[in-house]
C-alpha cells in the first residue's frame with residue numbers, strides 16, 4: 001500500500017502518522033502543502049494532526065485552500081481513500097470532503113486524555129479490523145472537536161451507518177457523541193482521536209494498530 | 223524624530239543607578255546617545271547581566287564527564303550515549319504572566335523552546351512549574367486559567383509534549399505568580415550550535431518574524447519590583463505566535479544541516495542588542511548593524527526601538543557567505559524573513575547605523591564584560607520558630623484532608639489542557655512522578671522532573687535547596703532512570719534586602735552541595751529576582767529541573783499497583 | 795479603503811463561548827445579561843476600488859464557514 | 871436592548887491571526903489586501919435601562935484585556 005502524508009507548515013503529527021503507517025507495512029511519502037500533485041499511484045492520503053496554518057481564523061480553514069488540498073479533492077473524487085485525524089478531520093470538513101464542522105469543545109478547554117471509543121461500524125476499510133460495539137482506548141488532544149451538523153446530515157450519517165466511532169463518555173459536546181465519520185462512499189474517514197498514538201507497545205496501548213493494519217490489508221489486496 | 227536628552231530622570235527610568243551611569247561615562251569617555259543608553263540599560267539590567275547573582279552562581283558544580291556544555295550558552299548539553307545529546311534549560315516568565323497571563327505564559331514557553339532549538343536540538347519535552355496565590359484571592363482564578371491556557375496554547379500548537387510540572391498555591395504569591403518553563407531537545411552530539419561568531423566580514427543574518435515595538439523596555443521591567451505604576455508598564459507584553467515559532471524551528475534545523483551556520487543566537491529579552499553583543503563578544507569580534515535592513519512590521523521605527531524590541535520568534539545568525547542562496551531558500555520555503563543586517567568586523571566595536579547615520583558606537587567587549595557585579599550583603603535567615611505541639615489527628619481524616627487540599631490534589635485539570643503525547647514518544651505522561659519520553663527510534667528514554675518545596679526553603683534555605691535536588695533525584699530514580707544533570711530556576715524577592723539575599727545564598731549552597739553529592743551538575747539555569755509586590759516577597763522558590771536516562775524503555779518502573787503486590791518503604 | 799466583516803454563528807447553532815461569557819458576567823455581579831453571542835470581526839485594509847462583492851467573495855471562500863456562520867460586510 | 875462590543879488588539883500589538891488571514895487571502899488570488907486585523911465582536915442582550923457605562927465596565931472587567939486590547943461599545 002502506498003500512503004501519502006500531507007505536511008502543512010504547522011502539522012505536528014505528520015511523523016507520528018507516517019510511523020504508524022510504516023509499522024503496518026505501508027510505503028509512505030511525505031507531501032508538502034505547496035505541492036499541487038500527489039505521488040503517482042497513491043492508495044491513501046493521510047491528513048495529520050497539528051495546527052496546519054496555526055489554526056488561525058478557524059481550524060483547518062486556511063489549510064483547506066492550499067494547493068495540496070486541491071490535489072486531495074481530485075484524489076477523493078476519483079474514489080481514492082483518505083484519512084484525517086484531529087486537525088486532519090477539521091481540514092476534511094473545511095474542504096467539504098466530509099459533512100459538518102468541528103466547533104470549540106463544549107467546556108471551552110483543550111483536552112488531552114485517553115478516552116473510550118466505541119466502534120459503530122466495521123463496514124469500512126478503516127474499521128474492518130474491529131467488531132461493531134468494541135470499545136477502544138485511544139487518546140484525544142484537541143480544542144475543537146465538538147462535531148456539529150444539521151439534522152438532515154446527522155440523520156443521513158446515522159441511517160447510512162457512516163458514524164464510525166462514538167465516545168463512550170462524551171468529552172467535548174459532540175452531537176450523537178460522534179468521534180469519527182465516513183464519507184458516503186466510505187472511503188474517507190475523519191476522526192478526532194489519535195489512533196497513531198495507540199499504535200505500539202511503548203504508547204501504553206495498541207488499540208489503534210488494527211486500524212492501520214486493516215487499511216494496509218484492504219488496500220494492498222485491492 | 224528627536225532623541226530625548228539624557229537627564230537623571232531618563233537614566234533612572236532605564237533602571238540605571240547614578241554610579242552605574244558614572245561607569246558608562248568612564249567606559250566610553252563621553253555622554254551616551256539615547257540609543258546607547260538603551261543598549262547599556264538592556265545589557266546591565268539584572269535579567270541579562272545577573273549582576274546580583276553571578277558571584278554565587280559561579281559556585282555551583284557544572285562539570286562532569288556527561289556534560290558537553292554547561293551554563294553560558296542558550297541551554298545546557300548533556301551526553302546520552304550513541305552520539306546523541308539532550309539539550310535543556312528552564313526559564314521564568316513571572317512578571318509578564320502576572321500582567322497578561324495567557325500571552326505572558328505563552329511567550330515564556332516560546333522563549334525556552336527557542337533556547338533549545340537554537341542549539342541545534344529538536345524539542346522533545348516540556349514542563350512547567352507554576353506558583354499561584356491563595357485560591358481565595360481575587361486574581362488567582364484568572365491567573366490560573368490564563369497561564370495554563372497560554373502554556374497549552376503555545377506548546378500544543380508548536381507540537382512539543384508537556385510531560386511534567388508542578389502547581390502550587392500559597393498566599394505569598396498573591397501579587398506575584400511564578401511561571402517557570404522547561405524545555406528539552408534532542409541533538410547529535412557533534413552537531414551542537416553555539417553563539418560565538420568567527421571570521422571577519424561574515425554576514426550577520428536576521429531570521430524569523432518581523433520586529434515591532436513590542437516590549438521596548440521590557441527587560442528593564444522584568445527586573446523591577448512591582449508597584450502601582452504597573453498599569454503604565456502594561457504595554458510591555460508581547461503576543462506569541464507559536465505557528466511562526468514552529469516554522470522557525472523547522473527552518474533553523476533544516477538550515478543547520480546545510481552547513482551555512484557559523485553561529486546562532488536567539489533574540490530574547492532586548493533581542494537584537496543582547497544577541498549581537500553576545501555573538502561578537504564570544505568570538506572576540508566587533509559587529510556592525512545597518513538597521514534599515516531589519517524586517518519591521520511598523521513604520522518609522524527608531525534605532526532605539528529596534529535595538530530594544532522584544533518581538534518574539536526571531537534569531538540572529540552569522541552565515542557562511544557562500545551558502546547565502548541556499549540558506550535563503552530554506553527560509554523562503556517556510557515563508558519566514560531572512561535578511562542580512564550587518565557583518566562581523568575586526569575592531570572591537572558595536573556599530574549601529576540607520577540610513578547611514580551612526581546611532582551607537584560602543585566598545586563591544588566592554589559592553590559585554592563590564593556589567594556591574596554586586597556582592598550584595600546578606601544575613602543568615604533567622605531559624606524558624608519551633609512548631610510547638612502538633613495536634614493529634616485521626617490518620618484517615620488526615621489523609622482525606624491532604625488529598626483534598628489544593629496543593630496535593632490531582633492536577634489533571636491543568637495537564638489535560640496540555641498535549642502530553644504529541645510526537646508519539648511519551649512513555650509516561652503527567653500524573654505520577656517523572657514524565658518519560660522515548661528517544662525516537664532507539665530503546666532509550668529520558669525522564670524529566672521539576673521539583674521544589676518553597677516552605678522548606680523558607681524554613682532553612684540550605685536544607686531546602688538540598689531537598690529540592692534530592693526530590694528531583696528520587697523522582698528520576700523511582701521510574702528507573704539514572705539522573706544525568708539538572709537546571710535551576712531561582713525565584714526570589716528583592717536581593718537588595720539582606721534577608722532575601724540570605725535566602726538566595728543559602729539555597730545556592732544547598733543546591734550546590736546536593737548536586738555535587740548526587741552527581742547531577744547544573745548545566746543551565748535562570749534567575750528571577752525582585753519577585754515582590756509592595757514589599758512582600760514570594761516564598762523562596764528555587765525550582766530544580768532534572769533529566770535522567772533510561773537505557774531501555776522496557777525497564778521503566780511501572781506504577782500500576784495490582785492485587786498481590788507487596789508495598790515496601792525504602793530509606794529512612 | 796477599509797472593510798469590516800462580521801462573522802457570527804447562525805441562530806440555532808450553540809455558542810458555548812457566548813454562554814461562558816454570559817455566565818462569567820453574572821458571576822461578576824452584572825445583572826440583566828439575558829444573552830451573549832460571540833463572533834469575529836475582521837478589518838481589511840484594501841486597495842482603492844475594492845467592492846463589496848469582492849469582500850463577500852472573500853467571506854464565501856475563506857472568512858466564514860457558511861455551514862454554521864453568517865457574515866455581514868460593511869465598507870468604511 | 872442590545873449592545874455590541876468590539877474588541878481588537880491595540881495598534882502595534884502583533885496580530886498573528888490577521889497576518890495569517892492576509893496571507894491566505896493573497897494565496898487565494900485576492901489582490902490589494904494590505905492589512906488584516908482580527909478581533910472579537912460580542913453581542914449582549916441586556917435588560918432595559920442598561921447604560922453604556924455598565925457595558926464599558928464589563929469590558930474593563932472581563933470582555934477585553936486592556937493590556938493588549940482596546941474595545942468600543944455601541945448600544946443598538
Ligand SMILES: Nc1ncnc2c1ncn2[C@@H]1O[C@H](COP(=O)(O)OP(=O)(O)O)[C@@H](O)[C@H]1O
Pocket residue numbers: 349350351352384385386387388389633636637651652653654655656657673697
Ligand atoms: N503544571 C503541570 N504541568 C504538567 N504536569 C503537572 C503539572 N503540575 C503537576 N503535574 C504532574 O502531576 C503529577 C503530580 O504532581 P506533583 O504532586 O508535583 O508530583 P510528584 O510529587 O509526583 O513529583 C506529576 O506527574 C506532575 O508532573
